[in-house]
Amino acid sequence: MESGFLHQLVQQLINGISLGSIYALIALGYTMIYGILKLINFAHGDIYMLGAYIGFVCTSILKLSFLPALIVSMIGAALAGMVIERVAYRPMRNAPRIAILITAIGVSFFLENVMILFASPQPRTFPAVFTATVYHVGAWVVNSQQIVILVSALVLMVALTYIVNQTRAGKAMRAVSFDADAARLMGIDIDSTISMTFALGSALAAAGGVLVGIYYNSIDPLMGMVPGIKAFVAAVLGGIGIIPGAMLGGIILGVVEALVSGFISSTFRDAAAFAILIIILLFKPQGLMGKNIREKV
Amino acid sequence: MKFVKKASGIALAAMLAAGLTAGCGGGGGGEKKAADAGKEIVVGVNAELTGNVANYGKSMLSGFELAVEEANKAGGVDGKQIKVVTADNKSEPSESGNAATKLVTQNKVVAVIGPATSGCVAAEEPVLTANKIPLIAPCATAPGITLQKDGKTKPFVFRACFIDPYQGDIMAQFAAKDLKVKKAAILHDSSSDYSKGLAEVFTKVFTANGGQITTDEAFLAKDVDFKASLTKIKATNPEAIYVPGYYEEVSKVIKQAREIGLTCPMLGSDGWDSPKLVEVAGKEACNNGFFTNAYTAEDKDPVVQKFVKAYQGKFNKVPDVFAMQGYNAGLILFNAIKTAKTTDGTKLAEAIAKTKDLQVANGKLTYDEKHNPITTALVLELKDGKMTLNKKIGG
Numbered sequence A: 001m002e003s004g005f006l007h008q009l010v011q012q013l014i015n016g017i018s019l020g021s022i023y024a025l026i027a028l029g030y031t032m033i034y035g036i037l038k039l040i041n042f043a044h045g046d047i048y049m050l051g052a053y054i055g056f057v058c059t060s061i062l063k064l065s066f067l068p069a070l071i072v073s074m075i076g077a078a079l080a081g082m083v084i085e086r087v088a089y090r091p092m093r094n095a096p097r098i099a100i101l102i103t104a105i106g107v108s109f110f111l112e113n114v115m116i117l118f119a120s121p122q123p124r125t126f127p128a129v130f131t132a133t134v135y136h137v138g139a140w141v142v143n144s145q146q147i148v149i150l151v152s153a154l155v156l157m158v159a160l161t162y163i164v165n166q167t168r169a170g171k172a173m174r175a176v177s178f179d180a181d182a183a184r185l186m187g188i189d190i191d192s193t194i195s196m197t198f199a200l201g202s203a204l205a206a207a208g209g210v211l212v213g214i215y216y217n218s219i220d221p222l223m224g225m226v227p228g229i230k231a232f233v234a235a236v237l238g239g240i241g242i243i244p245g246a247m248l249g250g251i252i253l254g255v256v257e258a259l260v261s262g263f264i265s266s267t268f269r270d271a272a273a274f275a276i277l278i279i280i281l282l283f284k285p286q287g288l289m290g291k292n293i294r295e296k297v
Numbered sequence B: 001m002k003f004v005k006k007a008s009g010i011a012l013a014a015m016l017a018a019g020l021t022a023g024c025g026g027g028g029g030g031e032k033k034a035a036d037a038g039k040e041i042v043v044g045v046n047a048e049l050t051g052n053v054a055n056y057g058k059s060m061l062s063g064f065e066l067a068v069e070e071a072n073k074a075g076g077v078d079g080k081q082i083k084v085v086t087a088d089n090k091s092e093p094s095e096s097g098n099a100a101t102k103l104v105t106q107n108k109v110v111a112v113i114g115p116a117t118s119g120c121v122a123a124e125e126p127v128l129t130a131n132k133i134p135l136i137a138p139c140a141t142a143p144g145i146t147l148q149k150d151g152k153t154k155p156f157v158f159r160a161c162f163i164d165p166y167q168g169d170i171m172a173q174f175a176a177k178d179l180k181v182k183k184a185a186i187l188h189d190s191s192s193d194y195s196k197g198l199a200e201v202f203t204k205v206f207t208a209n210g211g212q213i214t215t216d217e218a219f220l221a222k223d224v225d226f227k228a229s230l231t232k233i234k235a236t237n238p239e240a241i242y243v244p245g246y247y248e249e250v251s252k253v254i255k256q257a258r259e260i261g262l263t264c265p266m267l268g269s270d271g272w273d274s275p276k277l278v279e280v281a282g283k284e285a286c287n288n289g290f291f292t293n294a295y296t297a298e299d300k301d302p303v304v305q306k307f308v309k310a311y312q313g314k315f316n317k318v319p320d321v322f323a324m325q326g327y328n329a330g331l332i333l334f335n336a337i338k339t340a341k342t343t344d345g346t347k348l349a350e351a352i353a354k355t356k357d358l359q360v361a362n363g364k365l366t367y368d369e370k371h372n373p374i375t376t377a378l379v380l381e382l383k384d385g386k387m388t389l390n391k392k393i394g395g
Helices: A004-037 A044-061 A066-092 A097-119 A146-166 A168-178 A180-185 A190-216 A227-239 A243-264 A266-283 B002-035 B054-073 B095-105 B118-130 B162-178 B193-209 B227-235 B247-259 B277-281 B302-315 B319-342 B345-353
Strands: A134-136 A139-142 B042-047 B081-088 B111-113 B135-137 B155-157 B183-189 B213-219 B240-242 B266-268 B289-293 B358-360 B363-367 B377-383 B386-393
Touching: A004 A044, A004 A146, A004 A168, A004 A190, A004 A227, A004 A243, A004 B002, A004 B227, A044 A066, A044 A097, A044 A190, A044 A227, A066 A097, A066 A190, A139 A146, A146 A168, A146 A190, A146 A243, A146 B363, A168 A180, A180 A190, A190 B193, A227 A243, A227 A266, A243 A266, A243 B227, A266 B213, A266 B227, B042 B095, B054 B081, B054 B302, B054 B319, B081 B095, B095 B111, B111 B319, B118 B135, B118 B155, B118 B240, B135 B319, B155 B345, B162 B193, B162 B240, B162 B266, B162 B289, B162 B377, B162 B386, B183 B227, B193 B213, B213 B227, B227 B247, B247 B266, B247 B277, B266 B363, B302 B319, B319 B345, B319 B358
Parallel strands: B042 B081, B042 B111, B111 B135, B135 B155, B183 B213, B183 B240, B240 B266, B266 B289
Antiparallel strands: A134 A139, B289 B377, B358 B363, B377 B386
């Protein structure tokens, strides 16, 4: 293998980008909710898990195909996100931030344990919604599922960017995020805007959950814990509160993990991911995309 | 609210009643024993009957109960009937010590079987050693539990299963000699002592047999993406990959390895033993997979089948490996009581240590000087989603 290094590099990039696009999907929800409420929603990883389970029920019991299952799961998670916001966070709107943070951790444990109670802690096998075709491009291997993940993630991110930048609701979200009091004075319904943000963020996380279920073939009630933390890192890396930052952060994190496991050692994978976070925060505390005039959501 | 109160009142009453009867039973047993001294032998089982590993403890107890039933039907051991007293350690080491104390002081047992997990055994052991009562842990695999801090063997502690490193040894030899593999890669779980220990022994034995380890990669429990590590492994062109670990991660490793075009044999350990492995990885991906285990109900050996049938007859389900080891622990103990002709703890422990070529459910069993049994090990092969016996070692 003469071109061994280059060959491996490209293959690891493929691995990293498909993993990173999932981190990006979850990170988007984190970043949107932080942008509008200044709340780190620790339950977000569990919404991702909830989405995966709704997708599981759709495909294995209701026998839906990929797209309908994805849409049902996104709607289900969006509703769940709105309910959580209404029940757990809205009453705390004027409480100190630490209280809301702890509420978020509580919601996270609640979702995990309710799922353990109803669905058992055993991992479930996700039904194969489409057969995985393996493509050999030159010497590189790409899986049809990796392509589906990447394409779905891209489509969703484009849709989100459109909603935030071009629609009235998006405008309201940006306004509330910029200055909630001023937005209220301008006649924007803050509560419903926040509700809308939770719905959008949760729907994206659910899409990530379904894609992961299909890709790795197995889901369990605690599957949201680690990706939740990783996505949080991705969101901070890109600049929390900034939508393109979350996408960039997610992809960078995935690629770094793949490259470190591939070329240094798999034991340093997580250490490297967090080391990069620390370095970026030292030199650019606002995150990669953080600018002086921040366009937040 | 009223209903809740009432319900909890009933529950409380029930618990009290249960406690009372249990207390009476225990006390009664004690008196009876004094009266019938010489007619029955009381053996304690300290098991995980509730808590997170309750299924291990329950299986182990069922296996042991079968051994007791067979022994009693055959006229008892040394002319005496065996009586079993159980204590639940709730899958917690702190409760395990209490359970052992209860068995020793209240029930006056002559030996204790269990618990199933190494942590609970370690917590129970000081109580039994202080009282000079032998303990057989059917399925505790941590190498340290039979050894003192200075490396000497604990006189009263035995196990009925092989220790973790033994599996790595068996698989390394199988890879080098049977599969004729020269270059192997390792992918181990660096968050588990079990996996790390196996990887270490595999490396040692495999290289001693002329093999070469191309790379040793690591992952963490709960990881889901292994493609980066597997891509790296693929670039080293191994002829086999050793993945000691539990089925949750291993199933995904196998699936993803096949997806990136790694077709070589996948080798593993008893953590693979679960129907979920094939379910998640897929039948085809599992082909060319081999792992070590102590036992399989699929083994056509008449000795094994006799045990499987007897167990199914009593409990109406296929015995798992914990049940088999619980059963073996019973056979080891009864054999020792027969040869020692006494239930004195010290003499009984000496007799257990001398167990040689004893016929047990999965073959023959002999103790080494560290109180670890030298017993049957199997290499199982995955074929079209079924676990089939490929090779039997020892026993």
